[in-house]
Amino acid sequence: MINFDYVRATSAADAVSRIAAFPGAKFIAGGTNLVDLMKEDVERPPRLIDISRLPLNRVEDIQGGGLRIGALIANADLAGAPPVAQRYPLLGDALRAGASGQLRNMASVGGNLMQRTRCCYFYDLATPCNKRRPGDGCSARDGLNRAHAILGASVACVATHPSDMCVALAALDAIVHVRGPTEGRALALTDFHRLPGDTPDRDTNLEPDELITAVELPPKGFAEHYSYLKIRDRLSYAFALVSVAAALDLDGDRIREARIALGGVAHKPWRDARVEDAMRGEPANAATFGAAAQALLRDARALAHNAFKIDLAARTVVRALTQAARGTPQSQTDKRIG
């Protein structure tokens, strides 16, 4: 970890002006990912701007429905917030599926959005990594890539985004509110993270001088028919091999609207609007779910060690949709898959 200096922002405006004034500076909130990466020397910010005390930790109803979630609320608090439990339980479950009780007490919503990949080559400074230093090459492409991307990867990078929360937010059509030095703007969650392309060093479309202030959830919460199903190598405290956030709006046994987001398979939470559109009006049954899963994975490409993820992802999609349709979401404590 390099020698850095530390300042505490007094307001969102102060935070943004401070970061604009000091190239390379980084915001720190919960610290759970940034401190880890600083200890690994993957992140070397010369200045940290502490935003953890800014009053951006409220969960507020939006007139006409919807929920505005302050960017600095802790993951655990958000998971336990009554409006989330009642109206957006998919989000609560995704939050509970991630990390550990301690980490969820620390990690902020904004930090979770900014979480960087767990690719082992990204973490090991003795190996080349385009995400860490563009042009060095990707060690994972021909290396140990069992955990890597099957969708949307590029020659330059096959890393995946590790968040659970973002997968649920993607399914819920969340909107990310950010504030820059001169103005604010809003990005769809699905446009917030990027595919690696030839610029894998950029995880998101956030500008370096922008601060995430809030995440907005549209009114539709799919509280009756949803499931967050995370498959991992041990039963807790592990990143997803594949995770699925499934949400259904049903009219009897017909699908009025379907949302499916996948985690652990791409550089961003993966959604495919065409697949969801095709489910509209179809019966909520195994045939529909199976077809959707196949369509979602149609363009999946395997590396040497992760071919299993294509089939696993398809099966997980079907199962999560089945749980959602039944109204029996996956428990995040009983590890039996319902």
Added chain:
Amino acid sequence: MTQLQTTEVPAAKNPSLAPPDKLAVTLIVNGVEQTLRLAPWTTLLDALRDHLNLTGTKKGCDHGQCGACTVLVEGRRINSCLTFAVMQDGARITTIEGLARNGVLHPLQQAFTDHDAFQCGYCTPGQICSAAGLLAEGKPLTRDEIREAMSGNICRCGAYPNIVAAIEQAMGRT
């Protein structure tokens, strides 16, 4: 070619070699207010262990992957290795050293002893602080819920069933 041991990222090609500016940090640790002068890069864990000699809080991985460093900040369990002490200025912190009262073990400490919920003892302070934070959340817990909620605390000796039993005993008492 000379290679740096670490591949530098552009942000800080030439980090400052000068001494870090130390900041005054006040921590209320186990009820005692302590003011330290700390560099920003000192984590809460290292402040406790190296500066306050409260070595009951353990370093098992230093990356938030094992839970041995768990302490309570304002009553909430966190990994003290992943927060800088300066960020906790003014916070109330409870460590394993602060749980016993007047020489009487905290019910969790007693239950861990009764149920042999540890072997080498190194993860134990973190397990106990984590369990204390969990119980403070005040929810009734099934056995599955305890297992899940305690999964952020790795015990390599494999005392998990005894840890669950100890927490159940303490729940009955508190």
Added chain:
Amino acid sequence: MSLSAPTCIGASVSRIDGPAKVTGAAKYAAEYVAPDLAHGYVVTSRIARGRIRRIDVSRARRVAGVIDVLTHDNRPQMAAQDDAYRDDVAPEGAPFRPLYNDRILFSGQPIAVVLAEDPEAARFAATLLGVDYDEEPHVTDFLGQRDAAVAAPKGAFGPPPARGSVETALEAAPVRHDADYYVPAETHNPMELYATTAIWDADGRLTVYDKTQGVQNAHTYLCGVFGLKPEDLRVMSPYMGGGFGSGLRPQYQVVLAVLAAKALRRPARVVLTRAQMFELGYRPAMIQRISLGADADGTLRAIAHDAVTMTSRYEDFYRQETGWSGLLYACANASYAHRLARLDLPTPCDMRAPSAATGVYALECAMDELAVALNMDPIALRLKNYSERDQHSGDPYSSKNLRACYEQGAEAFGWAGRAPEPRAMRDGDELIGWGMATGVWEALQMSIGVRIVLSANGHAEVSCATSDIGTGTYTIMAQVAADMLGLPLQDISIRLGDSTLPRSPVEGGSWIAASVANGIAATADAIRADVLRLAQGLPHAPLAGAGPDDVELAEGCVVSRADPSRRTPIADALRHARLERIEREHLTEFAAPKLAHNTHSAVFAEVRIDEDLGLIRVTRVVSAVAAGRILNAKTARSQIMGGVVWGVGMALHEETLIDPAFGRIMNANIADYHVPVNADIHDIEVIFVDEPDAEINHLGVKGLGEIGIVGVAAAIANAVYHATGTRVRDLPITLDKLRR
């Protein structure tokens, strides 16, 4: 001796070191302080093989707070001969010498240690070293080297001699099973980071607080490496945050800490990172080929067990994986082979039940496959070939109650309700599988010294240079001493983990409990004789004429066994002789046992597997263990339970991943190297079957540290087969392997 009615031995006693551990008072190696302490941060090699051409330390030295940077160029003097670096458990070869020269033997090798006033400055400066390497091609691909492996040298751990004619017997056998079983490299990952704090005293002597399973092994090693006089060095390790074999050999941080202390003439501490600990040693990856031949009724006719294991290029580490197969079951024909693949990696080391955890895994999976081929119940197959004798030596056992393990384990598990066909048991979307396996380990004992100081006030201090790495040694020592000295448990204090105490072997191989318990008993015999002699010096001595074997120590008195009313308080006996205390130090040696001796277990596992997704849950394990006399029912159960948790990890989670392109371990952290977490572990039932053993040693103790893991991975693998009909022969059994 109060063995007639032991009150402490065997009882369910809570750990006497428990209060220190639950309050945070117990101090581990990195937690000793001294004024002026220098902090060391290790820099490691990023290449796997070659030479260091140059290390540029100039930028690192300019970091505020940095005191010095030690490399092979400027370190203090170290010994030049291999012998100096060989320790009690070193394999054959040329031991690794930290910071000795420019040679790179493995990626992650320490090449420098940065010393600073605070650990953060040292860590920062460590990133600023510029290193030139002359890189050479490396080889770390174990599977690729299978055919290039060389025969393991003959030695203590070489394969046992073959018997009969395996080839002929295999050819003639009506039922055969042949398969390869793969176990990956695994890493111990004790919770405590490896660390050493080295502190000078006023007289220029060094006290080294080290994370080690053998303070005297480390002491001897350091004296050799640094040419220190034994009396000028003391190695301490009163608490150790887990070892599991990784601390049997002195690890490199102890050398670096002493180098630092010598170079700076200051106290110094070196703490490794979790990632650096992955280079300290590991359970070697291995491929084992098992061939079994049997008659249609299940009688084994032939066992062949060939192993290829990995080692470094500088030491030949190997253990006797193959021998367990020929030992356990009655079989006239058995053969073994062991080859080594030498790779550009650090030397492997012992890891919980070395050789048995892995060798018996392969054997017991193969036995399960043979049972399927024979259409036989897996327990019936094992009982059919049950051996009352050690199959290598032909000797009968001092005790072997494995039969009771099968019976009581099966009963507790409900094995009789098992549907024999795979995929026959399910609960909704979950397939249920029940599997079992046998476990076996050695029952070893080593020469050990014990000192007892018995005070007139009724307190006794018992000391030995052994370790308690979480095994419960403190507690069982106190229990044995309490019974042998006839004192309440709370009046016994224990000292261990100090190289100045009476001689002890390293804490490993499950031998400490038997060794130290009998050592205490033997030393207490001498104390008893002393007390009796003093008691007989009293006027009108009630015990006049009694011999040492006629009396016991009980209730703070020396008491006639024949007539308990004839007694003298220990305090009276000592005070009459104007003694405040009596002291005895005794070295207990164990004659080579005339009979065969092992511990055994039968392990039963239930798995539930989501049929569609392959997610595996181990929902129940029953481990029935035959290990002689159990010294502490509570801590013994914990030992076995911990072994079972390790077995779950071995079966489902653990794998040290090496990228052959870089020769580096790529999951050198405990987020990516998975060990079981609380949610992975469900019901574990531990049964100790009666196994009185009057032959093995005076107390009939066999030891428990290893037996708990042996057989667990096989029982789970067999359960996975029973659930799914898919046989996975390469660990860990991750869900993707169920669908290849």
